[in-house]
Structure formats: C-alpha cells, structure tokens
Amino acid sequence: MSSDAGWIDIVGDIVLQRPAREGARLALPADASVRLANLEGPLSRAGPPADKLVRLSMPGEAAGWLAELGIHAVSLANNHSLDFGVEGLVETLRLLGEAGVGWVGAGASPAQAFDPRVFYVAGNRVAALGAATTLPPGFAARAGRPGVAGVAVRVSLETERTVNEEQPGTAPWVHTWIDEEDLRPLLEAVAEARRRADLVIVLIHWGVPPGWAPPFQGWLADYQQPLAHRLVEAGAGAIVGHHPHCLHGIEVYRGVPVFYSVGNFIFHVHAHPEQLALDGARLPYRTGSSGAERESLRVRLEVGGGRLRRAFVVPYWLGEQWEPEPVAAAAAAEIQQRIASMSAGFGTRITWGPDGTGEVWLG
Numbered sequence: 001m002s003s004d005a006g007w008i009d010i011v012g013d014i015v016l017q018r019p020a021r022e023g024a025r026l027a028l029p030a031d032a033s034v035r036l037a038n039l040e041g042p043l044s045r046a047g048p049p050a051d052k053l054v055r056l057s058m059p060g061e062a063a064g065w066l067a068e069l070g071i072h073a074v075s076l077a078n079n080h081s082l083d084f085g086v087e088g089l090v091e092t093l094r095l096l097g098e099a100g101v102g103w104v105g106a107g108a109s110p111a112q113a114f115d116p117r118v119f120y121v122a123g124n125r126v127a128a129l130g131a132a133t134t135l136p137p138g139f140a141a142r143a144g145r146p147g148v149a150g151v152a153v154r155v156s157l158e159t160e161r162t163v164n165e166e167q168p169g170t171a172p173w174v175h176t177w178i179d180e181e182d183l184r185p186l187l188e189a190v191a192e193a194r195r196r197a198d199l200v201i202v203l204i205h206w207g208v209p210p211g212w213a214p215p216f217q218g219w220l221a222d223y224q225q226p227l228a229h230r231l232v233e234a235g236a237g238a239i240v241g242h243h244p245h246c247l248h249g250i251e252v253y254r255g256v257p258v259f260y261s262v263g264n265f266i267f268h269v270h271a272h273p274e275q276l277a278l279d280g281a282r283l284p285y286r287t288g289s290s291g292a293e294r295e296s297l298r299v300r301l302e303v304g305g306g307r308l309r310r311a312f313v314v315p316y317w318l319g320e321q322w323e324p325e326p327v328a329a330a331a332a333a334e335i336q337q338r339i340a341s342m343s344a345g346f347g348t349r350i351t352w353g354p355d356g357t358g359e360v361w362l363g
Contacts, residue, residue, distance in 0.1 A: 005304025006033040006122035010201070010262070012242045012296060013040040016062040017268035020069055020323055024266055027298060027316055027324040028070050033121040036128055037265060038203060038242045039066070039074035039081075039103075043092045047085020052136050055083040056269065060091070063099035073117050075130030075203040077105025077148045078243065082139045086146050104203065105130020105149045106141070113141040113149035114189035118197055124303045127197035131186050132205035133178075133223070134243055151186050152179040153223050171214040176223040183227075187234040194235030198306040202236045205243045207261055210292060219248050219342065220260065228258045237308050240299055246292035247335070249342030250313070250350065255363045257311045262297040267322040294318040295335050300357075311360040313339070313350070332356045 009032040028035050041056030043063055049055055066074065074096070082089050089106060096103050107113040116127040131149045132139075140150030157172040164170050193200045208221050228239055232253050239258045241248070248261035270293070300312040315335040316324035327335065336352050343350060349361040 008034045008301040010036045010240045010299040011265035012262040013038050013264045014266045015040045015269050016058050016065050019065045023325050024323045034072050034119045037074050041080040042088035043095045044088040045084045046091045047087030050083050056080045060095050063095040066101045067099045073102035075105040076103050077130035077132040078205040079134035108146045110141045116193040121303045125197040126199045127193040128201045130203045134205050152182040176221045178223050190234040199237040201238045204241050207244045209244045232256045247295050250348050251346040257360050270322045313358045
C-alpha cells in the first residue's frame with residue numbers, strides 16, 4: 001500500500017452489554033484510519049418503550065466500550081435507535097459525543113439525520129452517511145421531530161388464485177419498491193457528500209432477516225438492488241448493508257461494491273436472551289437460533305489517490321459470547337462458498353487468500 005493510501009474497516013450490528021473481549025479488539029486491526037459499525041439500539045432507556053415486537057438497549061457505559069474498541073463512528077439509522085423514545089435517542093447522542101464516538105443517520109431533524117460525517121484517510125476525504133428502510137412508526141426524522149434518516153418502502157402482496165385453491169395458506173409474493181418522494185433527501189445527501197469528498201460510503205439498514213421472507217423469494221427484497229443502483233448513480237462509492245443478521249451476497253455495480261449484509265459483529269443479547277424486551281409471544285423465528293447469525297464479515301476498503309482502490313472481506317465466527325473469533329478452516333471455506341454462491345448471480349469475482357481474506361474485484 002502506497003503512502004497516499006489508507007484503510008477503512010466496516011463491520012455490522014453491535015449490541016454491547018459489557019466490554020468486549022480481546023478477540024473483538026483483534027478483529028478491528030489498528031492499521032485502519034477509520035472504523036465504522038451499526039449500533040443496534042440506544043444507550044439509554046430514558047423514554048417510553050416503543051410499541052413494537054423487539055426492543056433493544058445498551059447501558060450508557062457502552063459509549064466508552066465502543067471507544068475502547070476503536071470505533072470512530074456508528075450508524076444510528078436502524079429500527080432500534082428509538083426503541084426507548086426520542087429521549088433515549090437524545091441521550092445516546094450525548095453519551096457518544098462525550099466518549100468521542102461519532103455518528104451518522106440520526107438527528108434532531110431530517111437535515112441532521114442525513115448529514116454526512118467526513119474523515120481524512122491518508123489525505124483522502126471520505127464521507128459516511130447512514131440510512132434505513134426499516135422504519136417502525138414514528139422513527140423517521142421529520143420536521144420538528146428527531147429520528148433516523150429514513151426511506152419509506154411500499155409493499156403489495158400478490159397471490160395466485162389457482163395455487164391457493166390447491167395449497168391454501170401459500171405465502172404470497174411480497175412486492176416492494178421505494179417511495180420516490182421519500183428517497184429524494186437521501187439521493188440529494190449522497191450527491192452533496194460526493195461534491196465534498198473523494199469517496200462516499202453509505203451504511204444502510206435494509207432487507208429481510210431469514211424466516212421473515214417467503215423462502216421461495218430469495219435473500220433480497222425487490223427494492224434493494226434498484227435502491228443500491230440509485231445510490232451509486234447519485235455518487236455512492238461503497239454501500240454496506242445490515243439488518244438481516246446474516247451474510248448476503250456482494251454486487252459490483254459500475255465499479256462500486258455493494259455488500260448487501262455483513263451480519264452481526266457483537267450481539268451480546270443473544271448470549272443472554274432474557275435481556276431482550278419482547279412484546280408478543282409469536283416470532284417468525286427464534287432470535288439467535290440460526291448458525292447463519294454467527295457468521296460475520298469485516299469490510300476493508302483501501303482508499304488512495306482520491307478513489308476506492310481495492311475492497312476486501314474478512315470472515316469471522318461469533319462464539320459463545322456472540323463476539324467475533326477467528327474462523328476455523330472448514331467453517332471459513334463454508335462461509336466463502338456461501339458468499340461466492342450468493343454473489344455469483346451478479347457476476348462478482350472474489351479471490352480468497354490463504355489467510356481467509358477475500359478480495360472483491362471492482363472491474
């Protein structure tokens with residue numbers, strides 16, 4: 001790597017209930033200039049609990065634990081940041097600020113929620129934004145209302161009469177598409193960030209976890225690939241997704257990598273499920289029961305000369321405490337094969353090194 005280049009590391013969903021162990025620190029190498037993640041919930045229960053199925057939260061000390069991990073900024077654009085109201089979100093912003101951890105994807109207004117954070121990586125300007133399509137009622141920032149950087153998705157269901165006559169109860173096809181009016185602020189934010197920076201990274205909470213989508217419909221919701229392409233066309237130079245809590249494939253569109261889901265990174269509540277705040281007894285799947293939820297990727301981007309030069313993925317396995325650990329050779333091969341299979345439909349080329357790191361060829 002030349003002197004004008006530097007590394008950016010990006011990981012997936014984080015829920016901390018205690019300081020992370022040494023293995024998690026080793027999973028975030030010290031040579032990265034910037035480390036980004038998704039913070040899956042508020043650092044406070046200051047406000048009233050949201051009327052929703054799953055509520056997550058972390059103790060206020062978690063802001064310091066993030067700093068100890070070396071996380072420079074987190075995305076708060078997700079379906080849990082307001083699990084304990086606007087008060088919980090505001091307290092989270094205060095605690096992150098005091099700990100020296102930045103954030104994107106949330107704020108007191110839509111303008112603040114869509115505002116990028118700019119970093120300098122070996123002299124290159126890198127802007128990060130956060131956005132979410134996973135929007136419980138009242139979570140999106142609106143005029144006069146704090147919240148997350150949200151983009152609404154419209155949904156319709158299609159059923160075939162003859163199929164349902166023969167197989168009553170057959171799941172419908174779920175059609176999804178982005179609300180164009182709601183998309184405009186995000187596209188404008190990406191375009192403006194591109195004018196200010198050499199590289200724009202969009203951290204996006206989207207997609208469907210396993211068990212929630214009809215099994216025949218595949219791992220991407222209809223709206224995701226068109227949305228990814230629109231973001232690239234607006235100026236995004238890399239897109240990193242989370243929310244499904246498992247790994248999804250990688251697409252390269254116009255030379256821009258789209259990591260549809262990088263999975264969990266630290267998810268302590270799965271080690272202590274009694275800490276989950278659940279409303280209702282019926283869940284489409286038992287949270288934390290899938291081995292796929294233990295598979296994790298770290299995205300590593302090399303930035304130099306005012307552009308994205310190379311992109312890599314590094315697989316991990318979340319152990320007993322739901323923290324990243326090195327992957328055994330056999331498990332690494334399974335993860336590599338799964339990623340390759342899901343990415344093959346896009347024509348994506350990934351070459352794996354002897355250390356398990358995969359290089360995503362950008363064309």
